[in-house]
Amino acid sequence: MNPMSVCSSSSSSSSSSGSSNNAKAWIIHGVVAGVAIAVAVGARAYLGRSRKFRSRVVGIIPARFASSRFQGKPLVHILGKPMIQRTWERAKLAATLDHIVVATDDEKIAECCLGFGAKVIMTSESCRNGTERCNEALQKLEKKYDIVVNIQGDEPLIEPEIIDGVVKALQAAPDAVFSTAVTSLKSEDAFDPNRVKCVVDNRGYAIYFSRGLIPYNKSGKVNPQFPYLLHLGIQSYDSNFLKIYPELQPTPLQLEEDLEQLKVLENGYKMKVIKVDHEAHGVDTPEDVEKIESYMLERNLS
Numbered sequence: 124m125n126p127m128s129v130c131s132s133s134s135s136s137s138s139s140s141g142s143s144n145n146a147k148a149w150i151i152h153g154v155v156a157g158v159a160i161a162v163a164v165g166a167r168a169y170l171g172r173s174r175k176f177r178s179r180v181v182g183i184i185p186a187r188f189a190s191s192r193f194q195g196k197p198l199v200h201i202l203g204k205p206m207i208q209r210t211w212e213r214a215k216l217a218a219t220l221d222h223i224v225v226a227t228d229d230e231k232i233a234e235c236c237l238g239f240g241a242k243v244i245m246t247s248e249s250c251r252n253g254t255e256r257c258n259e260a261l262q263k264l265e266k267k268y269d270i271v272v273n274i275q276g277d278e279p280l281i282e283p284e285i286i287d288g289v290v291k292a293l294q295a296a297p298d299a300v301f302s303t304a305v306t307s308l309k310s311e312d313a314f315d316p317n318r319v320k321c322v323v324d325n326r327g328y329a330i331y332f333s334r335g336l337i338p339y340n341k342s343g344k345v346n347p348q349f350p351y352l353l354h355l356g357i358q359s360y361d362s363n364f365l366k367i368y369p370e371l372q373p374t375p376l377q378l379e380e381d382l383e384q385l386k387v388l389e390n391g392y393k394m395k396v397i398k399v400d401h402e403a404h405g406v407d408t409p410e411d412v413e414k415i416e417s418y419m420l421e422r423n424l425s
C-alpha cells in the first residue's frame with residue numbers, strides 16, 4: 124500500500140559495563156535496599172504466605188481509531204492480519220496475565236476484536252491517552268486486579284516474555300509502582316528525539332528518561348563503548364497507582380521532554396526497569412507497516 128522501505132539496520136552498539144560506585148552511593152544503596160526489604164517483608168506479612176504479592180494481573184491493550192499521524196492504525200493489516208489482533212495474540216501467550224482486554228472508544232475496533240475472540244471494554248472518547256484509557260477500563264472491569272499492564276497496540280511483535288518480565292519485576296519490587304522495559308540503543312538512534320533513552324541505578328530503578336542522549340559523553344559524541352538504553356513502550360502499574368496517575372499534575376521535566384513517565388519520577392515514585400533483548404518495531408506511520416512486513420518476511424514470521 125505504501126512505498127517499500129528497508130527495515131532498520133542491525134545494532135552496532137556493543138555493551139560493556141563500567142559502573143563505578145563511590146562510598147556515598149553504597150550507603151544510599153544500603154538505605155534504599157533496607158527500605159525495600161522492610162516494604163517487602165511488610166507486604167508478605169500483610170498478604171500471608173499463601174498469596175504472591177500483586178498476584179492478580181490484567182493486560183489492557185488501549186486502542187483508538189483517531190490518530191493525528193495514522194488514522195485507524197489498530198486495524199491496519201500486517202501481512203493480512205489486523206495489527207491489534209497480532210498484539211493480542213502475542214499477549215495471549217504471556218503466562219502472567221489472568222485476563223486480557225482491548226480498551227477502545229471505537230465501534231469498528233470493538234467489532235473487529237470481538238470477531239477474533241478478544242474481550243472488549245468500551246471507554247469514553249475523552250480519554251486523553253493510553254494511560255487514562257487503561258484506568259477507565261480498569262474501573263469498568265468486573266474483577267479486581269493488582270497490576271495493569273499497558274500493552275501498546277503499535278508493537279505487534281512484542282514478545283510475551285517481555286510482558287511477563289515487567290509483571291514479575293513489579294511483583295518483586297514492592298517499593299516500585301511502575302515497571303517498564305529497555306533494550307540496547309542503536310548508535311544511529313542516539314540523537315533521534317523519538318527514541319527515548321533511559322538511565323538506571325545499580326538496582327535497576329529508573330533515574331531519568333530523555334529524548335536527548337543520556338548519559339552525555341564529554342566529547343559530545345556517541346561513546347561506542349557505553350551501553351545506552353532505549354525505552355520500550357510497554358509499562359505496568361500497580362493498580363492503586365494507576366488510579367491516581369492521570370490525576371497527578373503535569374511536572375516541569377515531563378512538560379519539557381513531553382514524556383509522561385517523568386511525572387512518576389518527579390513525584391518521587393520508584394520505577395523498576397528490566398533490560399530485554401528486543402528489536403523495536405513500533406508502527407507509528409503507514410510507512411512503518413512496510414518496514415515491519417519486510418522484517419517479518421525476512422525472518423519467516425507470519
Ligand SMILES: *[C@@H]1O[C@H](CO)[C@@H](O)[C@H](O)[C@H]1NC(C)=O
Binds near residue numbers: 340341342345348
Ligand atoms: C567518552 O567516550 C570515549 C570513547 O569515545 C571514552 O574513551 C571516554 O572514556 C568517554 N568518557 C569521557 C569522560 O570522555
Ligand SMILES: *[C@@H]1O[C@H](CO)[C@@H](O)[C@H](O)[C@H]1NC(C)=O
Binds near residue numbers: 368
Ligand atoms: C495523559 O494526558 C493528560 C492530558 O494531556 C496529561 O495531563 C497526563 O499527564 C497524561 N498522562 C497520564 C499518565 O495521565
